[in-house]
Amino acid sequence: MLPVAKPELGEKEKQALNAVIDSGWVAMGDHVAAFERAFARHHDTDDGVAVSSCTAGLHLSLKALGIGPGDEVLVPSLTFVATVNAVLYVGATPVFVDIESLSTPHMSITDAAHKCTSKTKAVILMHYGGYLMDAPPWTAFKEQYGISVIEDAAHAAGLDRAGTIADATVFSFFSNKNLTTAEGGMVLSRDRAVLNEIRLMRSHGMTTGTTDRHRGHALGYDVTTLGYNYRMDELRAAVGLVQLKHLTSWNTNRKELTEYYRWRLRNHCPEVLCPFDGADRPSCHHLMPVVLPKQVNRESIMVSMLHHGVQTSVHYAPVHLFSFYQRKYPFTSLPLTEEYSSRELTLPLYPSLKEPEVEHVVQALHNSLRENAHERVAI
Numbered sequence: 248m249l250p251v252a253k254p255e256l257g258e259k260e261k262q263a264l265n266a267v268i269d270s271g272w273v274a275m276g277d278h279v280a281a282f283e284r285a286f287a288r289h290h291d292t293d294d295g296v297a298v299s300s301c302t303a304g305l306h307l308s309l310k311a312l313g314i315g316p317g318d319e320v321l322v323p324s325l326t327f328v329a330t331v332n333a334v335l336y337v338g339a340t341p342v343f344v345d346i347e348s349l350s351t352p353h354m355s356i357t358d359a360a361h362k363c364t365s366k367t368k369a370v371i372l373m374h375y376g377g378y379l380m381d382a383p384p385w386t387a388f389k390e391q392y393g394i395s396v397i398e399d400a401a402h403a404a405g406l407d408r409a410g411t412i413a414d415a416t417v418f419s420f421f422s423n424k425n426l427t428t429a430e431g432g433m434v435l436s437r438d439r440a441v442l443n444e445i446r447l448m449r450s451h452g453m454t455t456g457t458t459d460r461h462r463g464h465a466l467g468y469d470v471t472t473l474g475y476n477y478r479m480d481e482l483r484a485a486v487g488l489v490q491l492k493h494l495t496s497w498n499t500n501r502k503e504l505t506e507y508y509r510w511r512l513r514n515h516c517p518e519v520l521c522p523f524d525g526a527d528r529p530s531c532h533h534l535m536p537v538v539l540p541k542q543v544n545r546e547s548i549m550v551s552m553l554h555h556g557v558q559t560s561v562h563y564a565p566v567h568l569f570s571f572y573q574r575k576y577p578f579t580s581l582p583l584t585e586e587y588s589s590r591e592l593t594l595p596l597y598p599s600l601k602e603p604e605v606e607h608v609v610q611a612l613h614n615s616l617r618e619n620a621h622e623r624v625a626i
């Protein structure tokens with residue numbers, strides 16, 4: 248069975264974990280600090296704050312930017328639910344914005360402008376599938392409306408220029424992302440004050456860390472703000488440092504596989520749309536999404552693909568249509584997001600996927616679409 252995503256973990260990660268265990272110190276320490284610096288440098292900045300998850304990082308970023316009750320935050324609905332949940336954690340109101348088009352499923356800047364009010368304090372931009380959102384128009388948008396920008400870069404580890412628009416940019420190291428520490432995340436920001444605030448809140452609002460006290464550098468601590476336990480540990484950071492060395496070459500594999508997919512799809516499944524195809528947009532190719540023809544029953548395609556040994560998934564069910572969000576914000580309508588979500592299918596993509604496997608996936612999709620068309624005729 249070909250999975251949709253697969254973590255690339257091996258001997259080097261095992262050795263790194265053993266070394267941390269042998270060192271006798273597993274809580275946040277030097278490996279976390281080293282991982283923060285290395286990850287930040289990889290993304291063209293000099294400091295970052297490692298956290299327990301991207302979700303935690305989004306929560307802390309909103310807090311550090313002063314977003315709270317009474318404030319509105321523009322959010323995509325075509326995202327993982329955590330993007331929107333974080334807005335509720337700080338007591339602010341998420342305002343859902345539609346996507347630009349089926350071929351560019353990024354937040355629509357036109358719809359975003361339409362939904363700006365005097366209460367709008369921030370926008371969360373999500374680099375869907377690893378494809379970079381356009382920086383110049385969003386930078387102008389940020390200035391025009393005087394709002395904060397957070398980039399949800401969960402799909403964008405290793406993406407050149409991720410973080411150039413935002414006040415805070417948050418990455419995920421969950422097991423299906425381009426770089427994984429099983430669970431984990433990182434916040435990058437060029438604003439020292441924002442990073443310092445996030446660093447403080449990550450560990451209970453305490454002014455000194457356990458390592459400082461352990462080494463006798465500090466005897467006590469003060470608590471200067473409401474904090475959380477959103478720390479990363481040494482085991483995860485050690486794995487992250489190993490993973491980071493491979494990130495560029497893994498993302499190159501993803502790019503080549505995506506190009507191969509598109510070429511095969513053009514020839515064997517011409518009725519299928521490949522988002523972001525043709526545009527020369529920077530990407531770290533986190534996902535391989537396709538948009539199925541309108542009349543196709545996606546469920547039966549997914550079942551048929553499973554019979555061909557191919558796992559597929561959907562990115563994403565729109566957040567505004569989950570029952571929790573429908574109860575809270577009824578009557579939200581995002582026609583393009585809804586259409587994209589109902590027709591999207593995510594194909595397997597991970598660095599160790601082989602070209603013959605891509606051929607198999609495309610053949611399986613071709614066959615599944617044909618079977619589906621016959622079923623429709625039979626009905």
Ligand SMILES: *Cc1c(COP(=O)(O)O)cnc(C)c1O
Nearest residue numbers: 300301302327329401419420421
């Ligand atoms: C994975 C993901 C998250 C959440 O990341 P965690 O590290 O699991 O908290 C948030 N936003 C998007 C777009 C994601 O894909």
